[in-house]
Amino acid sequence: MSHISIDNLSVWFDINEGRVDAVKNVSLRVNQGESFGLVGESGSGKSTILRAIVGLTPTWSGAMAVAGEELGRKRNRAFYKKVQMVFQDPYASLHPRQSVDQVLGETLKLHGAGDVDERIEKLLADVGLGPAFRFRYPHQLSGGQRQRVAIARALAPEPEILLLDEPTSALDVSVQAEILNLLSDLRHEHNLTYVMVSHDLAVVSHMCEKIAVMQLGEIVEVMTVEEMREMKPKHPYSRHLLESSLGYKRRTG
Amino acid sequence: MTRLEVDNLWVKFPTRNGIFDAVRGISFSLGEERLGIVGESGSGKSMTGRAILRLIRPPGQVTANHITLDGQNLMKLSEREMRQVRGRRISMIMQDPKFSLNPVMTVGRQMMEAYATSGRGSKALARDKAMEMLDAVAIRDPLRVFNAYPHELSGGMGQRIMIAMMLIPDPDILIADEPTSALDVSVQMQVLDIMDKLVRDRGMGLIFISHDLNLVSSFCDRVLIMYAGRIVEACAADKLHEATHPYTRGLLKSLPQLDEPRRRLEVLSRDPAWAESESVSGIT
Amino acid sequence: MSIFNSPERYTAGWRAWLLTDTPTSRNHARIASFYQGWLSFRTNPMAMFGLLILALMVLIAIFAPLLAPHDPLVQDLANRLQPLGTDAHLLGTDSLGRDILSRLIHGARITLYIVILVALIAPIAGLFVGTVAGYAGGWIDTILMRITDIFLAFPRLVLALAFVAALGAGIENAVIAISLTAWPPYARIARAETLTIRNTDYISAIKLQGAGPFRIITRHIWPLCISSLIVRVTLDMAGIILAAAGLGFLGLGAQPPSPEWGAMISEGRKFILDHWWVATVPGLAIFLVSLAFNLLGDGLRDVLDPKDSGS
Numbered sequence: 001m002s003h004i005s006i007d008n009l010s011v012w013f014d015i016n017e018g019r020v021d022a023v024k025n026v027s028l029r030v031n032q033g034e035s036f037g038l039v040g041e042s043g044s045g046k047s048t049i050l051r052a053i054v055g056l057t058p059t060w061s062g063a064m065a066v067a068g069e070e071l072g073r074k075r076n077r078a079f080y081k082k083v084q085m086v087f088q089d090p091y092a093s094l095h096p097r098q099s100v101d102q103v104l105g106e107t108l109k110l111h112g113a114g115d116v117d118e119r120i121e122k123l124l125a126d127v128g129l130g131p132a133f134r135f136r137y138p139h140q141l142s143g144g145q146r147q148r149v150a151i152a153r154a155l156a157p158e159p160e161i162l163l164l165d166e167p168t169s170a171l172d173v174s175v176q177a178e179i180l181n182l183l184s185d186l187r188h189e190h191n192l193t194y195v196m197v198s199h200d201l202a203v204v205s206h207m208c209e210k211i212a213v214m215q216l217g218e219i220v221e222v223m224t225v226e227e228m229r230e231m232k233p234k235h236p237y238s239r240h241l242l243e244s245s246l247g248y249k250r251r252t253g
Numbered sequence: 254m255t256r257l258e259v260d261n262l263w264v265k266f267p268t269r270n271g272i273f274d275a276v277r278g279i280s281f282s283l284g285e286e287r288l289g290i291v292g293e294s295g296s297g298k299s300m301t302g303r304a305i306l307r308l309i310r311p312p313g314q315v316t317a318n319h320i321t322l323d324g325q326n327l328m329k330l331s332e333r334e335m336r337q338v339r340g341r342r343i344s345m346i347m348q349d350p351k352f353s354l355n356p357v358m359t360v361g362r363q364m365m366e367a368y369a370t371s372g373r374g375s376k377a378l379a380r381d382k383a384m385e386m387l388d389a390v391a392i393r394d395p396l397r398v399f400n401a402y403p404h405e406l407s408g409g410m411g412q413r414i415m416i417a418m419m420l421i422p423d424p425d426i427l428i429a430d431e432p433t434s435a436l437d438v439s440v441q442m443q444v445l446d447i448m449d450k451l452v453r454d455r456g457m458g459l460i461f462i463s464h465d466l467n468l469v470s471s472f473c474d475r476v477l478i479m480y481a482g483r484i485v486e487a488c489a490a491d492k493l494h495e496a497t498h499p500y501t502r503g504l505l506k507s508l509p510q511l512d513e514p515r516r517r518l519e520v521l522s523r524d525p526a527w528a529e530s531e532s533v534s535g536i537t
Numbered sequence: 538m539s540i541f542n543s544p545e546r547y548t549a550g551w552r553a554w555l556l557t558d559t560p561t562s563r564n565h566a567r568i569a570s571f572y573q574g575w576l577s578f579r580t581n582p583m584a585m586f587g588l589l590i591l592a593l594m595v596l597i598a599i600f601a602p603l604l605a606p607h608d609p610l611v612q613d614l615a616n617r618l619q620p621l622g623t624d625a626h627l628l629g630t631d632s633l634g635r636d637i638l639s640r641l642i643h644g645a646r647i648t649l650y651i652v653i654l655v656a657l658i659a660p661i662a663g664l665f666v667g668t669v670a671g672y673a674g675g676w677i678d679t680i681l682m683r684i685t686d687i688f689l690a691f692p693r694l695v696l697a698l699a700f701v702a703a704l705g706a707g708i709e710n711a712v713i714a715i716s717l718t719a720w721p722p723y724a725r726i727a728r729a730e731t732l733t734i735r736n737t738d739y740i741s742a743i744k745l746q747g748a749g750p751f752r753i754i755t756r757h758i759w760p761l762c763i764s765s766l767i768v769r770v771t772l773d774m775a776g777i778i779l780a781a782a783g784l785g786f787l788g789l790g791a792q793p794p795s796p797e798w799g800a801m802i803s804e805g806r807k808f809i810l811d812h813w814w815v816a817t818v819p820g821l822a823i824f825l826v827s828l829a830f831n832l833l834g835d836g837l838r839d840v841l842d843p844k845d846s847g848s
Contacts, residue, residue, distance in 0.1 A: 041439070095739040140558050172294055
C-alpha cells in the first residue's frame with residue numbers, strides 16, 4: 001500500500017484579481033521507504049504540493065491520504081508526529097530570537113517527550129552537531145549548521161515521512177554535499193520516506209528513485225532515476241529541463 | 254587585448270574583532286572575453302566585482318596598486334570622475350532584479366533615464382534606443398514591457414530588463430554578479446545567450462561571478478577560483494574539470510552528477526594552508 | 538570564512554566567557570547575547586548620554602527625600618519668588634515660597650511613576666490587539682483595527698481631556714487617559730510586524746509541530762514585536778511626559794500642591810514675565826528628560842532592530 005497517495009489534488013490561491021491555480025489535478029503515489037522527487041521550475045507548483053500535504057494551504061480539493069488515513073481540513077498532532085517538513089531557506093526557517101535549545105526543546109515538549117535534555121543532545125548528535133551548538137542562536141550558525149538544526153527539528157517527533165523543500169538550494173556546494181549525505185544516512189538509519197522538491201536535477205537524481213516532472217501545476221511525467229540518467233524522458237518538457245541542466249550550450253552563428 | 258587589469262586588490266572591513274580582509278591581494282586581467290570568477294559564499298568574489306567599480310561603502314576600504322581600464326587608473330579617479338565610468342564604461346548586473354529596479358517608475362522611464370544620464374540624444378532617440386534594447390534581450394512584447402511597472406513582470410523578465418538597461422550606454426565591460434541564479438534554467442539560458450552575443454558582437458569584456466561550476470565551465474573562456482579572498486587557481490574554462498588545486502577538485506567532487514551516480518558525495522575537507530598560500534595571478 | 542588580523546585578542550576570563558560563540562547553558566547564552574547588545578549600544582555616545590540622564594533621574598527619584606534640601610510642600614510666604622542662586626534655594630522659590638529644586642526632585646518621582654505606568658499599559662494593550670488582529674485576520678482583524686482607527690482619529694490631548702473630565706482629575710486618571718490614547722499606534726506597529734512574521738517559514742515550522750495560535754502569538758510573535766515596541770515606546774516617552782505635563786498644566790492631571798512638573802509650569806505661568814525661572818526650570822527638566830528618552834530610543838533601535846541583528 002502506498003505511504004502517501006494523492007488523487008486529483010488541486011490547490012489555488014484567491015487573490016484580488018481572481019484565483020491562481022498553483023496545482024491542477026495532480027495524482028501521485030509514494031511507497032514506504034521510497035524517496036520521491038518533484039522537479040520543475042519556479043511556479044510549477046512543486047512546493048505547493050508539500051505545503052498542501054502538511055496543511056499550510058487553506059484552499060484545495062481532491063483527496064490525500066497518508067499511511068492509509070484520509071486527510072481532512074485540519075491536521076492533528078498525531079499527523080505531525082508522522083509527517084515533518086524541512087524548509088528551503090535555513091536563514092528563514094529558524095526563529096531569529098530562539099536558541100537551538102529553545103527550538104528543539106519546544107518541539108519535543110509539544111510532542112510530549114519526557115527526557116527533553118537527553119533527546120536534544122541525541123538529536124544534535126544525529127545531525128552531526130556537537131553539544132557545543134546547543135545554546136547558540138541562529139546568527140551564530142552557518143547556513144549548513146542552520147539547516148542541520150532545521151533537520152533536527154523535523155526529526156524530533158520521530159516522523160515516518162520527511163518532506164524536503166529544496167533543502168540545499170540556499171547552501172554552498174560543499175555544504176550541500178554534507179547535507180545530502182546526512183539526509184541519505186538519516187533515511188537509512190530511521191527508515192524514512194522522502195518527498196523531495198528541487199529545481200536541481202542532479203540533486204534529485206542523487207537522492208531519489210522516482211522523479212515527477214512538473215510544469216505549470218501539472219505533473220507531465222513520472223520516471224525512474226535510471227530513465228532520467230539515460231536521458232530518456234518521454235515528454236519534451238522533461239527533455240528540455242534535462243538538457244538545460246547539463247550546462248550552457250553555445251549557439252553557433 | 255587587455256581591457257582591464259587589476260593589480261594587488263585588497264578589500265578590508267574593520268570589525269569589532271579586528272580587520273576583516275574580504276579580498277586579499279588578487280591580480281587579474283580581462284580582455285574581450287568571458288572571465289568567470291567562482292567561489293563559495295564569503296570567498297570575496299562579489300566584493301571583487303564591487304571593488305572594481307569602487308562601490309564598497311565606508312568603513313570598507315579598497316586598495317590596489319592599480320585598476321587600469323584601457324590605460325586609465327581607476328584608483329586615481331575622483332568620485333565624480335568615477336561616476337562617469339560607472340554605467341557608461343563598466344556596468345554591473347546584480348543577482349536580484351527586484352532590488353535593482355525602482356518599483357514606482359515604469360520600466361520605460363527608467364530605461365530612458367539611463368540613456369539620459371549617459372548624456373546623449375533627445376527623448377525620442379532615448380525611446381527608440383530603449384525599445385531596441387528590450388528587443389535585443391529577447392523580450393517578445395517590448396511595448397507592453399516598456400509601459401509596465403517592475404512588479405508586473407516576472408523575475409526572468411526583470412533580469413533581462415536590468416541587462417537591457419546596463420547595455421544602453423554600450424559599456425566596455427560588464428560585471429555580472431550571479432546574474433542567473435534567481436532564474437529558471439530555460440530563462441537562464443536565454444540570458445546567457447544575450448551576454449554571449451554581446452561579447453562576440455561588441456567586443457565587450459564580461460566578468461561572470463557565480464558559484465555554479467558547471468555553468469561557468471560551459472559558458473566562460475577562463476575561470477578564476479577564489480577561496481578566502483584569494484585566487485587559488487586560474488585555468489581555461491573547458492579545462493576546469495582537469496583542475497589541480499585540491500580545493501577546486503574538492504568542489505567538483507562534491508557536486509552530484511546526473512551521468513555518474515555516486516553512493517555518497519565527497520565532502521570537502523578544508524586545509525588551512527589554502528587560505529595562507531599566495532594568490533595565483535589571473536593575468537594573461 | 539573569516540580571517541581576522543585582530544590587534545586586540547579577547548582578554549581571557551569573564552570577557553571571553555561573555556563573548557563566546559559556544560555558550561554552555563541557557564543562562565550563559567542569554568547573558569552573552571545581552572552583553573553583545575550592550576557592547577554595540579555602548580558605541581553610540583548620544584544614546585549613552587541619554588541613558589546616563591535617565592539613570593540619574595531614577596536615582597534622584599529613589600533618593601528624593603535624602604537629596605531634596607527642603608520639604609517640597611512647605612510654604613514660606615516671606616521668601617516667595619526668590620531668584621536663582623539665592624542662599625539655600627539654588628533654583629529659587631515659587632509663588633508660595635516653596636523650594637523649586639526640592640519640588641523638581643520630588644517631581645521626578647511623579648514623572649517616573651506616570652512614565653512607567655503608561656509604558657506598561659499602552660504597549661501591552663497595543664501588542665495584544667495588534668498581534669491578535671494580524672494573526673487572526675478576517676473579521677477579527679477588521680473589527681479590532683476599526684476600533685484602533687477610531688481612537689487614532691481623535692487628537693490625543695483632546696481625547697485625554699475627555700477621559701479625565703469623565704473620570705475626574707488626578708494622576709492615576711491622567712495615566713489611564715494617556716494610555717487609552719497612546720495604544721493605537723502600538724497596535725498598528727504590532728499588526729504590521731505580525732503580518733510579515735506570520736507568513737515566515739519559522740512560524741510554518743512551529744505550526745507543523747502542532748502549536749496552536751495562542752502559543753504562536755505569545756511565544757513566537759511577541760518576542761519579535763517587543764523590540765520594535767520598546768524602541769517606539771522610548772521615542773514616545775517624550776510625548777507622554779509632555780501629555781502628562783499638559784494635563785497638569787491644564788489642571789486636570791496632578792493636583793496642587795503635588796510637585797508635578799507640568800503643574801509647576803502652570804503655576805509659574807502667572808509670573809513668567811517678571812519671574813521667568815519659576816516656569817522655565819521645570820520646563821528645562823521636561824526638555825532634558827524627553828531628550829534623554831529620544832536619544833536612548835535611537836540607540837536602542839540600532840541594537841534591537843531585528844532586521845540588523847541577524848548578521
